[in-house]
Amino acid sequence: MTPLSRLRCIGCDRDYRLDEIRYECDACGNILEVVHDLDRLKALRGGAEWRALFDGRLAARDGIHRSGVWRYHELVLPDLPAAAIVSKPEGNTNLYRLPALERLAGSAEVRVKHEGENPTLSFKDRGMSAGVSWGRHLGARAVACASTGDTSAAMASYAAQVEGMKGLVVLPKGKVSLEQLSQPIASGCLTASLPTDFDECIRLLREVCRRRPLYLLNSVNSVRIEGQKSIAFELAQQLGWSPPDWVVVPVGNAGNISAIGKGFAEMRALGIIDRVPRLLGAQAAAAAPLARASEEGYKSRVRVRAGDTAASAIRIGDPVSYDKAVRAVRDVGGTFVAATEQEILDAKALVDAAGVYICPNSATAVAGFLKARQRGLIDAASRVAIIATAHGCKFSQTTIDYHTGTIPGVAPGHANRVVEIEASASAIERLLPGGGEP
Ligand SMILES: *Cc1c(COP(=O)(O)O)cnc(C)c1O
Ligand SMILES: [Zn+2]
Numbered sequence: 001m002t003p004l005s006r007l008r009c010i011g012c013d014r015d016y017r018l019d020e021i022r023y024e025c026d027a028c029g030n031i032l033e034v035v036h037d038l039d040r041l042k043a044l045r046g047g048a049e050w051r052a053l054f055d056g057r058l059a060a061r062d063g064i065h066r067s068g069v070w071r072y073h074e075l076v077l078p079d080l081p082a083a084a085i086v087s088k089p090e091g092n093t094n095l096y097r098l099p100a101l102e103r104l105a106g107s108a109e110v111r112v113k114h115e116g117e118n119p120t121l122s123f124k125d126r127g128m129s130a131g132v133s134w135g136r137h138l139g140a141r142a143v144a145c146a147s148t149g150d151t152s153a154a155m156a157s158y159a160a161q162v163e164g165m166k167g168l169v170v171l172p173k174g175k176v177s178l179e180q181l182s183q184p185i186a187s188g189c190l191t192a193s194l195p196t197d198f199d200e201c202i203r204l205l206r207e208v209c210r211r212r213p214l215y216l217l218n219s220v221n222s223v224r225i226e227g228q229k230s231i232a233f234e235l236a237q238q239l240g241w242s243p244p245d246w247v248v249v250p251v252g253n254a255g256n257i258s259a260i261g262k263g264f265a266e267m268r269a270l271g272i273i274d275r276v277p278r279l280l281g282a283q284a285a286a287a288a289p290l291a292r293a294s295e296e297g298y299k300s301r302v303r304v305r306a307g308d309t310a311a312s313a314i315r316i317g318d319p320v321s322y323d324k325a326v327r328a329v330r331d332v333g334g335t336f337v338a339a340t341e342q343e344i345l346d347a348k349a350l351v352d353a354a355g356v357y358i359c360p361n362s363a364t365a366v367a368g369f370l371k372a373r374q375r376g377l378i379d380a381a382s383r384v385a386i387i388a389t390a391h392g393c394k395f396s397q398t399t400i401d402y403h404t405g406t407i408p409g410v411a412p413g414h415a416n417r418v419v420e421i422e423a424s425a426s427a428i429e430r431l432l433p434g435g436g437e438p
Contacts (some may be wrong), residue, residue, distance in 0.1 A: 003017070003018060003019070003079045004036055004037050004040060004041070004078040004079050004349070005018045005036045005077065005078060005079055005409045006033065006034070006035055007020075007022065007032040007033070007222065008017055008032060008033055008034075008035045009025035009027065009030050009031075009032055009033075010030050010031055010032065010033055010323055010327075011025060011028045011029075011323075012025060012027050012028045012030065012054045014026075014027050014028075014167040015035075016032065018034060018079065018223075019079075019137075019138060020282070021138060021140075021215065023206075023209075023216060023220040023221060023222075024220070024362060028429055030323070031220055031222070031320065031323070031324070032222050033222045033225065033324065034077075034222050034225065034226050034260075035432065036075070036078060036266070038269050038270065038370075039105070040107070040271055041074065041075070041078070041191070041270060042269075044074075045274045046263075047270060047271025047273075048271075049104045049313055050075075050271075050272045051241055051268060051272055053420050053421060054072060054233070055237070058071075058237075059213055064085050064087055064089070065113065065324070066092075066341060067087045067088075067089030067091055067129065068089070068091015068093065068126070068230055068234045069087070069089075069090055069126050069129050069130060069227050069230045069320065070085055070087055070088060070089070070129070071081075071091075071230075071233075072230055072233045073085075073233075074318055075233070076130060076132070076226050076227060076229070076230060077130060077134060077223070077226055077244055077265060077269070078238065079285060080133060080134060080137055081137065081241070083218050083370075084106060084133050084134075084136050084137040085133045086129060086132045086136060086158050086161050087129050087133075087382070088119040088125070088129070088157075088158075088161075089129075089278055090119055090126055091118065091125075091126055091230060091231075091234055092234070093113060093115050093116075093117040093118060093234070094113075094354050095112070095114075095115055095235065095238045095239075095352075095385070096109050096112045096113075096114060096194075096388070097109075097110070097115045098109060098110050098111065098112055098351065098356065099354075100350060100353070100354050101350065101351065101354070101366070104370070105277075105352065105373045106380050106385060107373060107378060107380055107382070108193070108381050108383065108401055109383040109384065109385045110330060110356060110369070110385075110386065110396050111384070111385045111386070112351065112356055112358070112362075112366075112372055112385075112387075112388050113238075113385055113386070113387050113388065114233075114356060114388045114391075115130070115231065115387060115389050115390065116120075116357075116358060116359060116362065116388055116389070116391030116393075116394075117360075117391070118154075118236060120150070120153045120154045120156065120157045121150075121153070121184060121390055121391035121393060121394050122150035122152075122313075122389055122390035122394070123154065123221070123231060123256065123369065123387070123389050123390070123397030124150045124151050124153070124154035124227060125154045125158070126144070126178035126227040126228050126230050126231065127151075127154070127219070127224035127225065127227040127228040127259075128155050128158045128217065128224065128227070128408050129144075129158060129227050130224055130226050130227025131155075131158075131217045131221055131223050131224040131227065132155070132159055132161075132165075132334065134135070134164065135165075135215040135217070136180075137298075137318055138215070140165070140213075140215035141164065141165060141213070142165070142166040142167070142213065142214050142215065143155060143165065143167050143168075143169075143214065143215045143217050144167070144168040144170070144205060144208075144214040144215070144217065145158050145170070145205070145216065145217045146168055146169075146170040146171070146200050146201035146202040146204075146205045146218060146312045147170070147171055147176070147198075147201075148172070148175065148176060148252065148258075148312055148314070148315060148316070149171070149175075149176035149177060149180030149216075149218075149312065149313055149353065149394070150180065150389075150394070151191070151217070151218065152169035152171060152176075152180070152183070152184045153180055153183030154182060154193075154396070155167060155169065155184075155189075155217050155238070156169060156183060156184035156186075156187035156189035156191075157183065159188045159189065160187040160188055160189075166190070166319045167184070167187070167188075167189035167190065168189065168190045168192070168214065168345050169184045169189050169190070169191050169192065170194060170201045170202075170205050171192065171193050171201065172193075172194060172196055172198050172201050173194055173195045174199050175194040175197065175198065175315065176211055177312070177313065177394055177395050177396075177397065177398075178382045178396075178397070179218070179393065179395070179396065180394055181193075182236045183313065197304075197306065197314065197315075197326055198315065198316055199306070199317055199318050199404075202218055202220075205218070208418075212371075218253075218320070219255030219256075219290045220322055221251050221262050222309060224255065225258060225259040225298045225321075226255055226257055226260065228259035228260070229259040229262050229378075230257065230263065230265070231256075231259070231263065231387060232247075232259075232261075232262075232263025232264045232267065233263055235274070235385055236264070236273055239385075239391030240383075241272065241273055242273075243264065243273050243275065243276065243277045244277050244371075244383040244384055245277055245278065245378075245382040245387040246277055246278050246279045246280055246334075246378050246382050246383075246384045246385070247260060247264075247277045247278075247279055247370075247382065247384075247385050247387065248279075248282060248365045248368060248369045248384065248386040248387065249279065249280070249281055249282065249387045249389075250281075250282050250283070250313075250314050250361045250362060250364040250365040250368070250386055250387070250389055251314060251319070251325065251336065252283075252287075252289055252291065252314030252315070252316040252317045252319065252323040252361070253284050253316050253320045253321055253322070254319045254324065254325035255318040255320065255324075255325075256387075256389070257279060257281050257325050257328060257329065258281065258321045258324035258325045258327075260328075260387070261276075261279055261323075261325075261327075261328025261329065261332065262328065264276040264386050265328075265331070266276060266331075267286075267428070269357065269398070270361050272401075273371040276332050277332065277385075278332045278334040279328060279329050279332055280332035280334055280335060280336070280337065280365075280368060280369065280372055280378070281325065281329055281334070281335070281336040281337075281368075281376070282336070282337055282338075282339060282360065282364045282365045282367065282368025283313070283314060283336060283337070283338045283364065283368075284311040284314055284338065284339060284341070284344060284364050284371070285309075285338040285339060285340050285341070286307035286309040286341070287304065287306035287307060287309060287314060287315050287316055287317055288304070288336075288423070289302040289303055289304045289318065289319065289322070290319065290322070290325060290326070290336040291303070291336040291337055291338035292338075293336070294329075294335050294336040294337075294389040297325055297375075298326055298330070301322060301414070303318040304317040304318075305317050306322065309346060310339060310341060310344060310360040310395075310398050310407070311344055311359075311361045311363070313359070313360075313361040313389070313390065314361050322326075335372075335377060337368045337371050337377075338368075338374055339364050339367035339368050340367075340415075341368040341409060341410050342409070342410050342411070343370070343408065344360055344361065344363045344367045344414070345360065345374055345398075345402050345410050346365050346367075346412075346413040346414060347363045347364075347366035347367040347370060348362070348363030348366070348392075348398075348402070349398055349401075349402060349403075349412065349413065349414035349415075349416075350361055350414060351363065351366055351387055351388075351412060351420065352368070352392060352399070353416075356388070357391060357392035358388040358390075358391070358392050359388070359389065359390040359391060359392055359394055359395045359398075360377040360386035360395055360398055361389050362386075362389050362390060363388060364400070365386045365387060365388070366386055366388075369384060369386055402415070403415050403416050403417055403418075404417060404418075404422055405417075412419075412424060419431060426429060431436065
């Protein structure tokens with residue numbers, strides 16, 4: 001049986017077998033993407049049959065179909081044997097309607113899909129389930145990644161599930177949160193901290209991967225993107241296969257927005273949905289090459305030196321999946337915007353206070369959405385889904401610093417300060433207005 005999937009260069013269209021380990025094109029050096037034989041998949045089932053298949057699997061009590069990635073196994077990695085799958089399971093994240101955000105934005109329908117509800121508290125679990133499974137299928141004994149904190153947490157945890165598989169993570173020193181740093185250590189991964197930034201960490205690790213038999217699981221590995229595109233599948237399914245008008249995604253290395261765009265495009269090609277949403281990519285102003293490129297009409301590739309931002313997972317000046325993301329966004333009439341630290345942290349506090357605890361990276365998407373509403377890029381009637389990428393509990397220090405007003409240059413618009421009082425019942429009571437309820 002000929003494989004259903006291949007690797008294809010995004011620059012020159014040259015193609016390669018999916019079961020060879022490669023991250024770039026020999027001919028032109030560009031990154032690759034996984035392409036599936038959509039004609040064969042179409043011949044297998046019609047749109048309604050695919051929908052019925054996936055809906056039926058929502059009732060699964062155990063096995064891989066309980067996963068929000070592997071429920072869509074045939075569209076994620078059809079050539080991967082079920083026995084090779086490494087799953088926790090992941091996905092199945094909640095989609096929250098947010099009235100407070102709707103009121104503030106003057107929008108009809110806004111939802112947040114909280115990918116922070118994944119097993120290691122970020123969407124990276126979807127990609128790592130795919131990447132580690134494929135690596136295991138190929139017989140990889142060691143996996144590696146450079147990370148802004150969440151990729152390493154996910155990789156370490158999935159590698160730990162495979163007997164005999166070793167992991168190496170390379171982190172920029174002082175630029176990942178304490179919670180994120182703790183995750184690969186806890187999972188028993190070899191954890192290296194380098195006095196540099198993420199862009200340099202990935203450059204060095206790629207050099208090492210050329211010489212050593214390490215399976216690289218950064219987003220240059222396009223197999224990971226296949227796992228992440230299940231965010232689009234699951235979102236569409238949660239909305240009864242009626243996609244929103246806009247999907248808003250925070251953008252760092254730009255793999256995830258590319259993945260989500262690919263997921264929607266494939267669903268439309270297979271007749272599972274009848275239209276695709278527009279994509280809004282949101283960046284922190286301190287690291288916003290794509291937002292700048294969009295302002296300049298994408299006339300040339302923009303690289304910047306990433307500055308400090310609370311959104312540390314997207315502190316990336318030279319995104320690996322730049323071309324993929326530009327294509328995905330332009331194909332659907334979307335765009336990129338940038339948000340300031342003040343906007344990001346106020347947006348975070350607003351969503352947090354609705355009981356949906358998100359991270360600063362996720363909040364960048366919320367702030368980007370508010371900006372796009374202000375500018376009229378997104379109209380009031382549009383149905384919007386914002387992808388929250390990680391959980392607020394990974395970034396406790398940022399939350400506490402915001403509410404105590406100790407973040408330089410940021411005046412907390414929604415501060416909720418801890419009150420230090422003496423240890424007595426009457427001191428507690430004095431906090432209550434008129435002795436009533438808090
Ligand atoms: C990795 C990550 C992102 C950025 O995703 P890219 O694919 O690099 O654009 C955003 N938010 C969080 C929390 C992340 O971990
Ligand atoms: Zn090429």
